[in-house]
Amino acid sequence: MYLPSNPSLEKDLNKKIPLAVTLVFLCLFFVFFRLWYLQILKGSIYCDLSTNNRVRITSIPAPRGFIFDRTGAPLVENIPSFDLTLTPQDTPDTPAILQKLSRLLQEPQEPLTKKLEQGRGRPPFEPVVLKQNLSWKQMAAIVSNRMDLNGINVDVIPRRRYQLGASSSHLLGYLGEIGRLELKKDFYRDYAHGEIIGKCGIEKWGELYLRGEPGGYQTEVDALGHKKNILAQIDSIPGCDLFLSIDRDAQLTAEALLAGKRGAIVAMDPEQGDLLVLASSPGFDPNLFSRGIDAAAWQTLIRDGGKPLMNRALQSQQPPGSVFKTIVALAALEEGLIDPEKELFCPGAFDFGSHVFRCWRKEGHGAVNLHRAIVESCDVYFYQLGNAIGINTIAKYAALLGLGGKTGIELEEEKAGLVPTPEWKLKRYGSKWQRGETINTAIGQGYVLTTPLQIAAAFCGIANGSFVPKPRLVLKVKEGTETISYAPEKRAIGLSPRTVSFIKDALAGVVNEPRGTGSRARIDGITVAGKTGTAQVVGMLQGSSSADASSVLNDHAWFVALAPVENPRIVVSVFIENGGHGGSVAAPLAREVIKKILHLN
Amino acid sequence: MFDRRLLINFDWGLLAALLMVTALGLLNLYSICSSSWEVSSVYFYRQLYWVALGLVVIFCVIPVNYTAIIRYAYYLHATSLLILVVVILIGKTALGSQRWLSLGPISIQPSELAKITFILALCKFYIENSSAKPFRLIDLWLPFFFLLLTFFLIYIQPDLGTGGIIVLVFFSLLFFVRVDKKSFFVFVLSSVVFLPLLWAFLKDYQKKRVLTFLNPELDPLRSGYQIIQSKIAIGSGSFWGKGFTLGTQSQLRFLPEQHTDFAFSVWGEEWGFIGCVVLLLLFFLVLYRGLGIAFSSKNASGALLSICVVLLLFWQIIINIGMTIGLFPVVGVPLPFFSYGGSSMLTSMFAVGLLLNISMRKFKYQR
Numbered sequence: 001m002y003l004p005s006n007p008s009l010e011k012d013l014n015k016k017i018p019l020a021v022t023l024v025f026l027c028l029f030f031v032f033f034r035l036w037y038l039q040i041l042k043g044s045i046y047c048d049l050s051t052n053n054r055v056r057i058t059s060i061p062a063p064r065g066f067i068f069d070r071t072g073a074p075l076v077e078n079i080p081s082f083d084l085t086l087t088p089q090d091t092p093d094t095p096a097i098l099q100k101l102s103r104l105l106q107e108p109q110e111p112l113t114k115k116l117e118q119g120r121g122r123p124p125f126e127p128v129v130l131k132q133n134l135s136w137k138q139m140a141a142i143v144s145n146r147m148d149l150n151g152i153n154v155d156v157i158p159r160r161r162y163q164l165g166a167s168s169s170h171l172l173g174y175l176g177e178i179g180r181l182e183l184k185k186d187f188y189r190d191y192a193h194g195e196i197i198g199k200c201g202i203e204k205w206g207e208l209y210l211r212g213e214p215g216g217y218q219t220e221v222d223a224l225g226h227k228k229n230i231l232a233q234i235d236s237i238p239g240c241d242l243f244l245s246i247d248r249d250a251q252l253t254a255e256a257l258l259a260g261k262r263g264a265i266v267a268m269d270p271e272q273g274d275l276l277v278l279a280s281s282p283g284f285d286p287n288l289f290s291r292g293i294d295a296a297a298w299q300t301l302i303r304d305g306g307k308p309l310m311n312r313a314l315q316s317q318q319p320p321g322s323v324f325k326t327i328v329a330l331a332a333l334e335e336g337l338i339d340p341e342k343e344l345f346c347p348g349a350f351d352f353g354s355h356v357f358r359c360w361r362k363e364g365h366g367a368v369n370l371h372r373a374i375v376e377s378c379d380v381y382f383y384q385l386g387n388a389i390g391i392n393t394i395a396k397y398a399a400l401l402g403l404g405g406k407t408g409i410e411l412e413e414e415k416a417g418l419v420p421t422p423e424w425k426l427k428r429y430g431s432k433w434q435r436g437e438t439i440n441t442a443i444g445q446g447y448v449l450t451t452p453l454q455i456a457a458a459f460c461g462i463a464n465g466s467f468v469p470k471p472r473l474v475l476k477v478k479e480g481t482e483t484i485s486y487a488p489e490k491r492a493i494g495l496s497p498r499t500v501s502f503i504k505d506a507l508a509g510v511v512n513e514p515r516g517t518g519s520r521a522r523i524d525g526i527t528v529a530g531k532t533g534t535a536q537v538v539g540m541l542q543g544s545s546s547a548d549a550s551s552v553l554n555d556h557a558w559f560v561a562l563a564p565v566e567n568p569r570i571v572v573s574v575f576i577e578n579g580g581h582g583g584s585v586a587a588p589l590a591r592e593v594i595k596k597i598l599h600l601n
Numbered sequence: 602m603f604d605r606r607l608l609i610n611f612d613w614g615l616l617a618a619l620l621m622v623t624a625l626g627l628l629n630l631y632s633i634c635s636s637s638w639e640v641s642s643v644y645f646y647r648q649l650y651w652v653a654l655g656l657v658v659i660f661c662v663i664p665v666n667y668t669a670i671i672r673y674a675y676y677l678h679a680t681s682l683l684i685l686v687v688v689i690l691i692g693k694t695a696l697g698s699q700r701w702l703s704l705g706p707i708s709i710q711p712s713e714l715a716k717i718t719f720i721l722a723l724c725k726f727y728i729e730n731s732s733a734k735p736f737r738l739i740d741l742w743l744p745f746f747f748l749l750l751t752f753f754l755i756y757i758q759p760d761l762g763t764g765g766i767i768v769l770v771f772f773s774l775l776f777f778v779r780v781d782k783k784s785f786f787v788f789v790l791s792s793v794v795f796l797p798l799l800w801a802f803l804k805d806y807q808k809k810r811v812l813t814f815l816n817p818e819l820d821p822l823r824s825g826y827q828i829i830q831s832k833i834a835i836g837s838g839s840f841w842g843k844g845f846t847l848g849t850q851s852q853l854r855f856l857p858e859q860h861t862d863f864a865f866s867v868w869g870e871e872w873g874f875i876g877c878v879v880l881l882l883l884f885f886l887v888l889y890r891g892l893g894i895a896f897s898s899k900n901a902s903g904a905l906l907s908i909c910v911v912l913l914l915f916w917q918i919i920i921n922i923g924m925t926i927g928l929f930p931v932v933g934v935p936l937p938f939f940s941y942g943g944s945s946m947l948t949s950m951f952a953v954g955l956l957l958n959i960s961m962r963k964f965k966y967q968r
Contacts, residue, residue, distance in 0.1 A: 006901040009731035009778070013904040016777050017896045020908070024888050027919055028881055034926050035881075038836040039874040046836025050849060050870075057822055216822040232821030 058219060061195075062212025063158045065239030067172065067202060069248040070274070070475060074163055076172055076203075081159035082134040084142060085127035086116060090151030097149060101130070104141040127153065164248070166283030167255040170311030171246070171411075171473075173201020174289030199289075201311075202242065202473065205410045209477050212239035240479040245274035245472055253596040254279040257589045263557075263576035264312035264452040267593055270460035270568050272488040273469025275409075276597055277572070278453075280312040314407075314414040316575065317449040321533030321582065322377045322517075323558045324398075324444025326462065326503060328386055329374055331397035333499040337389050340370035340502060346380035355436055357383050360534070374506035377517045377532060379443050386442020391433060394441060395421045400493050401458035402468045403450055408489075409471040417454050420447035445536060456573035459560050462507075463568035465500035467492045504529055508565045511587075521561055521587040523600060529565040530590065532582035533558030554578035559586035563594045570597050612960040615890040619938060619953050622883045623652055626939035629868045632846045633860050644860055644941055651943040655950030662954030666962065668902055670955075671728065674721035678747070681718040684711045685754040712760040713944040717951060719751050719767050720909040727778050728902050738784040744771070762920075762934035769916045770909065777908055815930060827863070831925045835869035835877075842873030860941040862933055865925045880939075884918050887953070894960045903959040910952045 038046065067076040084101070091097055094116070102109035115130045134142070134154065142154055162172055176199040182188050191197065197211075198204040215236035247267075254265040258281035267277035284301055301309055310316065332338045348364035350357045359365065359379040365372070373381035386394065398404060404419030418424075420441060422433035440446035450458075453471060461468040470489040477484040507529035510518040517532040535556040557579035562568040572590045579585040594600070627648060634642040670677075688711050726744050730736075748771045755764040775785070800808070813820040834848065843849065848870040859867055869877050888911055895907035914937050921936040923929035935942050937949040 006728055006731050008733045009728065010901040010904060012731075012779055013777055013901065013908065014896060017892055017904075017908075020777075020911075021889060021892050024892070024911075024915055025885065027915075028885050028888075031919070031922055031926070031928075032878065032881055034928060035835070035869070035874060035877045038832060038926060039839055039869070039877070042836050043839035043874075046833050047839060049833045050837035057826055059822070218821045218826055232825070234822055 057216055059192075059214055059216040060236045061157070062214050062236035063238040064160065064212065065206070065210040066241045067206075067210075068241060068243045069246045069251070070244065070276075071248070072243070073248045075168075075244065075246065075248060076163065077161050078158040079161045081132060081157050082139045083129050083155045083157050084131040084134055084138075085129050085153050085155055087127045087151040087153070088116075092150065097152065100145075100149065101142070101152070104145060105131070105134075105138050107131075127155075132157075133159070160287070160289075162286040164251060164286075165255045166285055166308075167258050167279040167281045168251055169201075169283035169286040170280045170309075170313070171201055171278045172286060173198055173203035173205075174284075174286050175199060175203060176289060200413060201411060202244065205412070205474070206240075206242050206477070209240040209242065209479070213237040240477050242477055243475045245269075245272075245276065245475050246278065247276040247597060250277050250593060250596045251279060253277075254589075254593055255281075257592055261576055261579065262306055262312070263574070263579060263586075264316060265572065265574050265589060265593060266313050266452050266456040267570055267572045267597060268456045268460055268469075268471060270463035270469065270562065270571050273457075273460065273472045273490070274475070274488075275471050275473050276570070277593060278313050278473070280310070280316075282306045282308045284308045311411070311413060312452065312575065312577070314409060314411060314451050314453045316577070317415050317417050317451055318556050318575070318577075319446070319448055319535040320444040320450045320455060321535030321556065321558055322379075322444055323455060323531050323533035323560055323582075324448060324450075325374060325377065325382050325442070326507065326531050327398050327401060327403070327458070328382055328389070328394055328442050329370060329506070330462070330495070330499060330503055331393050332370075332385055332389050333502060334397065334495060335389065335393055337393070338370065338385065343367040343369045344373075344381050344384055346378050348380070350380045350383040350439075352383070352387070352436060352439060357436075357439055371502075371506050371509060374503075374531070375509040375513050375516045377510075382442045383439045386438050387435065391420070391422060391438040391441060394438070395419050398448070398458075401461050402491070403448075403454055403458055407453055407457045407471050409453060410473045414453070415451055417451055418447060418449040444533060452573045452575040455558070455560050455575075456571050459562055459571045459573065461493050461495075462500065462503055463562040463571050465495055465497060504562075504565055507531055507562065511561070517583040518559060518561075518587045520583060521559065521591045521594075523563070523591060523595060525600060526564040526598070527566065528561055528563040528591070528594060529568075530559055530561035530587065532587060533560075534580070534582045537578065555580055557582040557585035559583070559590045561587075561590040561594060563598065570594060572597075607961045610961045610963055612890060612894065612957055615887060615894075615953065615956060615960070618883050618886040618890065622880070622887065622938045623655075625868070625880060625883075626864065626936075627652065628845070629864055629871075629939070630860060630941055632848070632871060633864070633867055635846050636848065647943070648941050648946070651946040654943075655946045658947055658950045659954040659957065662951060663958050663961065665958070667906060667955055667958045671721060671725050671902055671906065674718065674725040678715070678718040678722040678751075681711060681715040682750065682754060685715055685758070689754070689757060709947060710758075710760065710763075710944040712755040712758050712763045713948045715751055715755060716763055716767055716913065717948050719747065720770060720913055721906075722747055723771070723774060724902065724906045724909055727774075727905055731778060731901070733779075735779040735781040736784075737781045738788055741780075760933065762932040765932060766913070766916050766920065766934060769920075770912045773912050773916070774909065777905070827931055828924075828927050831863055831866040832927050834866040835926055838870040838873040838876075840874045842869075842871050842876055845871055847871060861935055862921065862931075862940065863925055864940045865922055865936055868939075869925070881922075888915055888918075891956050894956050894963070898959055898963050903963065907956055907959050910955050913952060914949065 063078050066074060066078070069075055086097070088094070098109055098112050098116070101112060112130045116128055139154055142149065142152065146152065160175060162169070164172065175196050178188060178191050178193070178195045178197045182197070183191060183193065188197070198207045203210065213236060215234040217230050218232040219230050250267060254267070254277045258265060258279055261281055264280040265277055266275065268275055288297055333340060345367050346359055346365040348359050348362050350359070357379070360377070364380070365376055365378040368376065368378050368381050370381070372378070398419040404417055406414050406416050420437070425431065425433050425447075437446055441448050457468055457471055467490040470491070472486060472488055474486055476486065508527050510516045510532065511521050511528045511530050518530045521528050521530050535558060537553055537555060555578070557576040558574065559582045560571070560573040562571045572593050574586040574590045576585050627645070630645050630648055634645045723744055730740070748768065751767060752764050755767065803811070819825070837843070848867055868880065891907055891911035891914070895904045895911065898904045898907060917934055917937050920929055920932065920934045921940070924931055924934070935945040937945065
């Protein structure tokens with residue numbers, strides 16, 4: 001039996017127990033005394049406080065940080081918004097009040113009633129927002145009659161105002177009420193129900209910076225529910241301001257160019273990776289979301305066949321078409337697999353086994369060397385070149401330039417695109433890679449998929465010849481007096497200068513030489529270089545391109561430009577969904593954007 | 602063979618006081634469920650289930666001789682610390698999930714379990730090591746090590762309330778064992794010197810958190826608000842109270858934890874000063890009987906264990922009630938037997954089961 005006897009301890013304990021009883025008794029007696037003080041002595045005061053229980057907590061959301069462009073021009077600001085609220089517990093005769101409100105606002109009563117019903121099931125002391133964005137006149141009418149309006153208050157809430165149009169809505173993003181699933185995430189651990197958060201774009205990326213720290217009031221309200229005096233207050237701390245790499249004027253130009261089209265324009269600084277333009281069309285009015293969007297408007301947006309919520313600049317994954325020939329040429333040169341001066345004959349088609357691969361120019365290009373093949377975008381030359389160097393070489397250089405992987409832009413919604421390899425095909429489809437597929441890939445058709453942003457970043461690598469910059473959207477965050485700056489990030493690619501200058505020369509030829517496919521990007525005074533792309537939509541028969549620009553079976557138009565070619569300062573990639581020919585549809589848009597950014601007329 | 606003397610010495614008074622507190626707690630919870638729209642009646646039925654389970658725990662504890670429990674105390678405590686670690690690791694991988702230990706239909710907070718095994722381990726140490734010579738501080742390295750380790754693991758659960766309780770129990774227990782006065786004085790002095798040093802190392806926001814903890818008025822939107830509302834609730838109960846299910850504070854605004862940490866506020870509002878005094882008396886009876894069992898216990902283990910159990914209950918009662926009437930900062934400590942919560946109910950029942958156990962065996966053993 002385990003029973004250690006410890007007489008000295010036992011003696012000690014027994015000596016101290018009576019004292020312990022006394023102490024316990026004293027402590028409980030102290031509690032007793034405190035209860036007597038609260039319940040008997042001050043009972044009536046607390047009774048009063050409780051019947052009129054009027055101590056309320058109102059939270060004050062912090063003013064969200066502003067967003068500026070690279071020059072400091074505002075892109076997103078806050079403006080005050082007046083909200084009409086009703087606190088059910090303080091409103092004894094709701095129908096009468098609603099009637100009065102409808103008269104004062106000079107608006108029908110139904111929407112107000114509907115809002116109130118939506119607020120059912122929440123605590124009665126929590127105000128329900130009846131109407132947002134009152135006009136000055138309406139606000140004045142309510143405030144001057146507030147004595148007759150029990151439980152009605154007008155709150156001043158900062159509201160978001162977006163200075164850019166619909167085609168920038170994906171870039172800046174929008175706000176919405178925090179969802180149930182988001183609340184469970186660690187990232188949002190400091191957030192409460194009903195809080196408004198950035199849902200996508202920069203608003204989401206910068207959420208923790210932009211939000212600031214909410215404050216609140218502890219107020220006493222009178223029997224009618226009006227705020228009487230403030231017992232305590234914690235001021236909110238405004239959110240930090242963000243400075244983007246965007247050039248507001250150029251962005252607005254891009255928006256205008258994209259109006260009525262489906263597509264995207266990306267302009268990127270090949271040295272720093274700064275994104276001067278990131279536009280996608282169609283978009284939506286971000287001001288609709290400035291306080292959280294209503295269900296009906298949201299449904300319209302997600303049902304829209306034009307997919308206005310999709311940021312085409314980084315989410316549209318499409319075959320790059322002839323733009324891809326640049327990479328195939330680069331791969332061949334860099335590996336030393338061809339003599340660029342050797343001419344191949346293009347009769348308008350290339351027979352391979354049982355299949356005939358056609359050139360876009362039915363009558364053929366005749367004898368072409370690599371330079372001419374790029375300038376005139378000869379398919380037959382590249383069919384043969386692709387076949388000669390093989391899919392793995394093509395894939396190696398495509399991946400080197402960042403295709404088939406995310407560029408690492410701040411916006412997490414970015415898609416990775418696809419650079420096919422035989423291993424990929426075996427894994428994905430369980431079948432062997434066919435040589436015909438290499439031939440198809442060589443002209444940017446088949447499995448290969450890219451986003452306009454990837455194309456821009458890859459051509460930045462060609463423009464500077466030595467590295468692919470990571471696209472940079474946020475230059476700095478200003479936190480009070482402190483500034484966090486984001487350094488440019490570069491990934492070295494180590495191409496030989498000879499290859500790079502050959503490619504750039506050919507790209508300049510695309511725009512400036514006779515029979516070049518990108519002549520419509522030509523600008524007087526500087527040498528623009530570029531490459532057109534006309535990507536066939538899957539299911540469309542080769543060579544039967546219709547002129548109908550709205551057709552969903554029409555070709556996708558691509559154009560990517562670098563300017564000036566001697567020392568590129570800007571890379572622009574333009575993608576127009578079902579737009580038709582890259583040379584005629586996309587090239588002129590690139591031209592306008594370059595002119596705007598380089599301040600040329 | 603079951604010894605009939607065991608039954609003769611059973612402390613029916615303690616059991617009765619305990620059952621009455623539990624019954625009043627259920628009554629109070631029923632009222633909260635019926636008037637609050639944040640707490641559904643599911644809680645009431647769940648609490649009934651916990652009470653039943655708690656009684657089963659008592660009757661399981663009673664037949665096992667408590668000296669046997671103390672004998673294995675270090676292993677028991679090691680096990681519950683291990684559970685704490687496991688729960689922390691699992692909690693890390695499943696983001697945002699609560700740190701609960703799930704045993705089929707029963708899920709309990711491991712920090713509650715650690716609280717009990719901690720006092721058992723302390724008992725074992727003092728019983729085996731006490732002598733006529735007082736403890737110097739250096740002799741107490743093992744209990745201090747237990748305290749730091751246990752506190753740390755409970756603190757990062759996070760369960761600051763339970764962590765605070767074990768610290769209080771630990772230091773108040775020092776009063777009962779023989780500690781060298783000079784050595785104790787050195788300890789107090791050194792903590793007085795070291796605390797400001799530690800303070801200097803804290804970051805601004807950490808200082809703010811500590812200050813808010815000590816003075817909730819600094820945080821008028823959260824804990825300061827809860828205290829005001831709790832004081833209004835209790836004060837407005839006046840002498841007779843507003844009546845069963847008639848509390849107005851409880852159905853409104855303030856307490857997200859009115860069924861757990863602020864259950865006493867609701868009681869004070871509905872049953873007034875009279876109700877509070879009755880509850881206080883019942884609690885006093887439980888503590889008084891506990892100390893009585895310690896006094897009449899014929900050996901040191903029984904006496905010390907009883908004292909530990911009483912300290913554990915005492916501090917929880919004082920801290921919880923003190924918090925609702927504005928004497929202490931708001932920390933998450935449930936009121937034993939009274940607040941809603943399965944883990945607290947089971948461990949409190951277990952603790953009282955130990956008291957009953959000791960009272961039954963207060964004669965000298967021959968076997």
